[in-house]
Amino acid sequence: AQSVSQHNHHVILSEAASLELGCNYSYGGTVNLFWYVQYPGQHLQLLLKYFSGDPLVKGIKGFEAEFIKSKFSFNLRKPSVQWSDTAEYFCAVNARTGGFKTIFGAGTRLFVKA
Amino acid sequence: DGGITQSPKYLFRKEGQNVTLSCEQNLNHDAMYWYRQDPGQGLRLIYYSQIVNDFQKGDIAEGYSVSREKKESFPLTVTSAQKNPTAFYLCASSRTSGYSYNEQFFGPGTRLTVL
Numbered sequence: 001a002q003s004v005s006q007h008n009h010h011v012i013l014s015e016a017a018s019l020e021l022g023c024n025y026s027y028g029g030t031v032n033l034f035w036y037v038q039y040p041g042q043h044l045q046l047l048l049k050y051f052s053g054d055p056l057v058k059g060i061k062g063f064e065a066e067f068i069k070s071k072f073s074f075n076l077r078k079p080s081v082q083w084s085d086t087a088e089y090f091c092a093v094n095a096r097t098g099g100f101k102t103i104f105g106a107g108t109r110l111f112v113k114a
Numbered sequence: 115d116g117g118i119t120q121s122p123k124y125l126f127r128k129e130g131q132n133v134t135l136s137c138e139q140n141l142n143h144d145a146m147y148w149y150r151q152d153p154g155q156g157l158r159l160i161y162y163s164q165i166v167n168d169f170q171k172g173d174i175a176e177g178y179s180v181s182r183e184k185k186e187s188f189p190l191t192v193t194s195a196q197k198n199p200t201a202f203y204l205c206a207s208s209r210t211s212g213y214s215y216n217e218q219f220f221g222p223g224t225r226l227t228v229l
Contacts, residue, residue, distance in 0.1 A: 009154060032216050044157075044204065044220040090156060094216045101172070102216060104149075104157040 002027045004093050006105035013081050014113045021076040021108050023091030033074040034092040034102070035065055047089070050074065061085070083114045117141065118221035120205050125226045127199075135190045135224045137205035144210040146188035147218065150174060151202040160203075163188055164210055192226060199228045 007022035025031065035047040048059025055067040065076045074091060091105040118139045127133045139146065145164050149157040159172030163182040177196025182188055188207075192199045202225050206218040 004156075006156075034217070036218075036220075043222050044206075046217055046219075049217060092157075101159060101162065102218065103159075106154055106156040 002093065002095055002103045004091055004103050004105040006089075006091050006108050008108050009106065011108055011110045012113065013110070015083055016080045017112075019076070019078040019081045019085070019110070021089055021091075021110075023074045023076065023105060025072050025074070025091075025093040025103075027072075027093065027095045030096045032094040032096060033065075033067055034094070035059065035063070035074070035076050036090045036092060036104075037087050038090070038107075039087045044090070047076070081110075081112050083112045086110060086112045118205055118207055118219055120203075120221035120224050122224060123222065125224055127226070127228050129228055130194045132191055132193050133199075133226065135192065135203055135205075135226070137188045137190065137221060138186055139188075139205075139207045139219075139221075140186060141207055141219060142185075143207035143219070144185070145208045146182065147206040147208075148172075148178070148180065148188070148190045149204045149206065151204055151223070157204065160190065199226060201226060 003026045005024045033050040036044050037047045038044045048057050050057045050067045058064045063078050067074050088107045088109050090107045092102050094102040121136045147162040148160040151157050158174050160178050161180040163169035169182050179191045202223050204223045205221040208218045
């Protein structure tokens with residue numbers, strides 16, 4: 001069965017620190033990969049996605065993620081976080097042969113200290 | 115504005131009662147989904163539907179039921195058979211073809227508390 005693992009459940013950073021959130025998945029075939037973000041009191045929304053092509057994808061608000069197929073990973077990065085990045089981040093994977101079922105990770109709560 | 119609406123935002127029910135959560139979308143998406151979000155467990159899929167009058171069980175369908183009579187609507191009923199119904203419920207939709215067909219758009223959620 002497919003699964004998605006996010007390594008950190010809670011992360012606390014100071015403003016301007018660099019961020020990397022780990023995400024690994026278990027599926028050997030072709031996948032679509034996503035990072036979603038849930039800001040306090042707001043809808044869950046797409047941060048960035050990978051479908052094909054350049055494995056380094058850029059999303060909104062300066063976030064980027066790199067797909068490393070050999071490591072089954074899709075880690076999220078941001079060079080310098082801001083207080084407004086405080087949110088919960090979810091990695092998600094959809095296997096292209098799995099139809100429309102997407103598997104979500106458990107989420108990582110990021111708190112950025114001002 | 116296109117989007118997904120869920121109502122109500124907060125819902126309280128007595129144990130043993132069935133309750134129906136509403137989800138409506140005007141994005142013209144074919145696929146719709148229901149997830150349950152619990153702290154530390156991420157989003158778990160309850161049911162999904164790729165087309166009107168058809169739906170499939172997700173990973174935690176026991177104690178829930180759905181219908182998909184209209185493209186825009188995908189209501190979720192939490193039945194008395196659900197052993198631990200208190201949770202935050204999220205509805206989502208997506209296209210089923212074209213680029214980014216699996217990108218999901220989410221509603222604001224309904225927080226259900228069973229007393």
